[in-house]
Amino acid sequence: MTIACTTGNHAQHDVYAALCPCRDVLDLLANKWTALAIGAMEEGPQRFGALQRRLQGISPKVLTSTLRRLEDSGFVDRTVYPAVPLHVEYELTELGRGVAVPLGVLRAWVETHLDTVKPDAPAGCA
């Protein structure tokens, strides 16, 4: 028996079902940078360079693709200010601020329980 995922009027979404769109959304969020990128914008609009500096280790290419996916999915707004040194800002949409909450909860859990997890993490920093 699977957990029913009743959304609105119709349907039972079974997150575990192969064709459930929930899976697509989950997949969208479940990658190395997305959750962090969203978190990095929680405090307000951020410029490309600022994000790249904050998400230490991300390459411009990956940052771009991450932001594009988020933009296409409606989590992020991209605003271009046509100035001479180009100025672009990325900002969470209403929806984006929405996911930011659960994601923040997850990040918080990780930070709190870090010591109890025993992956092969270089214990150096925690």
Add this chain to the structure above:
Amino acid sequence: MTIACTTGNHAQHDVYAALCPCRDVLDLLANKWTALAIGAMEEGPQRFGALQRRLQGISPKVLTSTLRRLEDSGFVDRTVYPAVPLHVEYELTELGRGVAVPLGVLRAWVETHLDTVKPDAPAGCA
């Protein structure tokens, strides 16, 4: 420049820092199956076959590696009952039940806001 993730006792973890172990844990959870697998065990111990049936579309190989990683990280306990038709159970540890909460929150958010996300998801599933 970001505050490094200082160790142990006090510790400011900067999730965004390249070397923060938080990232390892996040990476561990951020993949196609992990979050679902944990969710699938929330109701109690599950057998390999049951999990495979529930996580529709997962191959035995991927399920195995997913479970192994979770076991190695301390989220899951694996118990073998040496019977003739072999019997193995996977069960969330205390820690596992811990992450299950934030992950459940995330799943719930996704289920609730599915309609507002506009990825190229086949709106079907219901």
Add this chain to the structure above:
DNA sequence: CGGAATCCAAAACGATACTG
């Protein structure tokens, strides 16, 4: 400054077949 383009390496994922 904000990327796009290119190339490459490494995971992650998947299908199938086979075994203790």
Add this chain to the structure above:
DNA sequence: CAGTATCGTTTTGGATTCCG
């Protein structure tokens, strides 16, 4: 039943260079 072995595909991520 619960995997392992193998192989191939796909997806991600990363480094670098270059351009408007």
